[in-house]
Amino acid sequence: MRETNKDVVDTSCSAVLHRDLKLAPSRVVSSSGLYIQFDNGRRILDATGGAAVSCIGHGDERVIEAITRQAKELDYCHTMFYSCPSAEDLCQQLISSTGGQMARAFIVCSGSEAMEAAMKLSRQYFLELPTPEPSRTHFIARRESYHGTTLGALSVGGHVGRRKGYEPILMQNVSHVSPCNAYRYKLDDESIAEYVERLAKELDAEFQRVGAHNVCAFIAETVVGAALGCVPAVEGYFKAMKAVCDKYGALFVLDEVMCGMGRTGTMHAWEQEGVVPDIQTLGKGLGGGYAPIAGVLVGYRVIRALEEGSGRFSHGQTYQAHPISCAAAAAVHRIIREEGLVDNVLHMGRYLESLLKQKLGHHRYVGDIRGRGLFWGIEFVKDKASKAPFDRELDIGMLVHQKGLSLTEDGGIMLYPGAGSVDGILGDHILIAPPYTVTTSQIDLIVDLTVMAIEAAFGELAGRLPNNS
Structure with missing residues (x-):
């Protein structure tokens, strides 16, 4: 008799190619509201919505109903030939949410795909102009940034750890300038205006170095998420960056995959900056975790060029604008709008900020608490005066995260750890991003x-760290 798979495969070993092959991840079996439950019965407070994804909490029946209804009506629609009501509904909601500042929406499955589409669209824009500019192939982005994990998105990102190993096959037509990180890089004797001017001059110099006629776009996260730990720009920064782009005719692209869709207290983070991007990516909070979905919002300047040129966007994917994902995202967005949840983000964000600073602002190993809305980061330092980071091998952010998961016998809290906030390698932080x-x-x-969790982590390291009290 022929052997079955059950006879020859060790079923105790997972068949999933997990991110870490040496560590079996905990298995989540259910979720509700702010909580997720593991197969061992432990229940964890999800204070980050996974990766700032679950913006309305887990298990909302209204979204589940919308998914079920859509699955019964139309499960798949090939966008090369057709459109569908859920895609039209979602995109109309998205454009309306910008106050008509953006023209069209393009729906994909992940933030990385959204960035790839944004880069291709930027390139095509210059080929569609009445007088095409084919030399524009260069992208300028920022160090200590993250724009996705596919090769194109990874190329424009400045996340040292995630780029490592892939450098030889990344795009060579990308360069990086300094991030806007006032805690780390604004000089003590420098005003905000002077700091902005210095960064604008650096970007301008980079345009000139690579040849302004070669630059396709400048790409930046409106509020930097995992790479820096919720770092917002200082006042006037993005206006100055856009002015440089306008000076040389390049596109201004904002990545709001993590910080957008209400997360920072306005539906789009750029609304607080006094600028409108030519192209914007969005993701995580778009579908709230109920379906894999992300998108690109496109400004009138770019759309006009395509309409007056070839009349098409030379890009597409099999699961683009998937009916079920669009229905889920449309339901999430409708809930956010109808329940005034962005106002709650603003109000609760102020309370979260005040409480974090009250209880952790004087902690001897907490260097900075920063963020906007319900998007907050805590950076750890071994010396508050010098802002010196901890040794990389201590992995403070991950240790805090691990301690959070096991605070009690029955459960704990999930925090989002990060590293590299100083130079892409050194620097530890955690993120908090509740629904x-x-x-x-x-x-x-x-x-x-x-x-x-923080006290437990540093308590474990007692005797190995300096006392700065």
């Missing part, structure tokens, strides 16, 4: 558990 539905009592609990 837009969060209440004051839930924020009280999140902050209390975060403090406990």
Whole structure:
């Protein structure tokens, strides 16, 4: 008798190619509201929505109903030939959310795909102009940034750890300038205006170095997420960067995959900057985790060039504008709008900020607490005066995350760890990004558990660290 797979395969070993082959991840079996539950019965407070994804919490029945209804009506639609009501509904909502500042929306499955589409669209724009500019193939982005994990997106990103190993096959038509990170790089005797002017001059010099006629676009995260730990730009920064782009005719592209869709207290983070991008990527909070979805919002300047040129965007994917994903995202967006959740983000964000600074601002190993809305980062330092980072091998952010998961016998808190906030290698931080539905009592609990996780982590390292009290 022929052997079955059950006879020859060790079923105790996962068939999934996990991110870490040497560590079996905990298995999540259910979720509800702010909580996720593992197969061993432990229940964790998800204070980050995964990766700032679950913006309305887990298990909302209204979204589940919208998914079910869509699956019964239309499961798939090939966008080379057709459109569908859920895609039209979602894109109309997205364009309306910009106050008509953007013209069209393009829906894909992930933030990396959105960045790839944005880069191709930027290139095509210059080929579609009445007088084409085919020399524009160069992208300028920023160090200590992250724009996705596909090769094109990874090329424009400045995340040292994720680029390592792939450098030889990344795009060579990309260069990077300094991030806007006032905590780390603004000089003590430098005003905000002077700092902005210095960064604008650096970008201008980079345009000139590579040849302004060669630059396709400048790409930046409106609020830097995982790479720096929720770092917003200083006032006037993005206006100055856009002015440089306009001076040389390049496109201005903002990545809001992590910080957009209400996360920072306005539906789009750029609304707080006084600028409108030519192209914008969005993702995580778009579908709230209920379906894989991301997108690109395109400004009138770019759309006009395509309409007056070839009349098409030379790009497409099999699962582009998937009906079920669009239905899920449309339901999420409708809930955010109808329940005024962006206002709650603003209000609860102020409370979260005040509580974090009250309880951790004087902690001897907390260097900076920064963010906007419900998007906050805590950077750890071994010396507050010099801002010196911890040794890389200590992996402070990950240790805090791990301690958070095991605070009690029954559960704990999930925090989002990160590293490289100083130079792409050194520098430790954690992110906090609760759902837009969060209440004051839930924020009280999140902050209390975060403090406990931090104390537990540094308690374990006692005797190995300097005392800066």
